[in-house]
Amino acid sequence: MSATKLRKDQKRAVAVAAVRADPLQSLDRIDRAILRQLQTDASISNVALAARVKLSAPACLRRVERLKESGLIQAVVALIDPKAAGAGMLVMIGVVLDRSTPESFAEFEKAAQNVTGCMECHVVTGEFDYFMTIRTRDSDSFNRLHAEQLLYLPGVRQIRSFMVLKEILSTTKFPL
């Protein structure tokens, strides 16, 4: 094996490792432009998208499909305006469980999925076991939710609610 070939193989191995470490690195300027656009507005037609990223339509479509297949684009969805949909109130909730047993956690997680308007639920470090964010209509409806669902979540020692007074920033967009 020649010294040149060895150097080439080495170079390639480094490149592959870099991609593994950060998939974004494997995306060129055009892929990023596509992702930036689709994160903002995915209802744009493929030809318009192609023009925007200065590519032919088929080439652009191939890239988008590759991005979907690779799983980087998880889904294309419609975002609904919560206020218009009658769920203008956002509440963040910290939960402390009674006992820190696997069964206790599993039971809670199963039940939490079914809380009406629950958008996020995560296990966290720190003074809480779980953090949830819930969308509901107003303080009345939240009070009902609190009394009828949250207080009946299994194995809960304490629930602390942080009502959102003002949404400064709320985005699904990812820094690229």
Added chain:
Amino acid sequence: MSATKLRKDQKRAVAVAAVRADPLQSLDRIDRAILRQLQTDASISNVALAARVKLSAPACLRRVERLKESGLIQAVVALIDPKAAGAGMLVMIGVVLDRSTPESFAEFEKAAQNVTGCMECHVVTGEFDYFMTIRTRDSDSFNRLHAEQLLYLPGVRQIRSFMVLKEILSTTKFPL
């Protein structure tokens, strides 16, 4: 004016008030089916969507456009898999400001918008002034973010970080 007319007017006023109170009430079964579908997968073609909700393509398209124009559908976007994009770590952050003045809040809010990977930032009631959620790659990158950006946010007295260990639920879907 006849008694019948009066009753009709009354009835209509009640209906209008109901719609104002909850725009979802004004949506029929088909609109809801459309929204449910588009919240899950908006890359579906209009003809396929029409078939799914048992409507002709033009009628379906008109409804979708109406839903967009009314603002109920805020946007159609591509969701990127954070892990695949090299930002698999999620951190929730509670912030307490030094002083509770309008200037202090305004200054903080302006600066918070520019924190790399900040997905949400809200004013909340309770023991914190703000709650933020931040996406980043790993604990190293979060540590850098913490040292280089979070600690320099203006007017901050205390920052408390809750690292997310497990994402149980994370959705943009709305209960309809």
Added chain:
DNA sequence: CTTGAAATACTACTACG
């Protein structure tokens, strides 16, 4: 006011260079 059928314009998609 909304729907559905037909016609047109445009787009997605394929094959190939």
Added chain:
DNA sequence: CGTAGTAGTATTTCAAG
């Protein structure tokens, strides 16, 4: 990756419930 061609879709028009 781009060009050209085909298949299918979106979109308009219009008639009818």
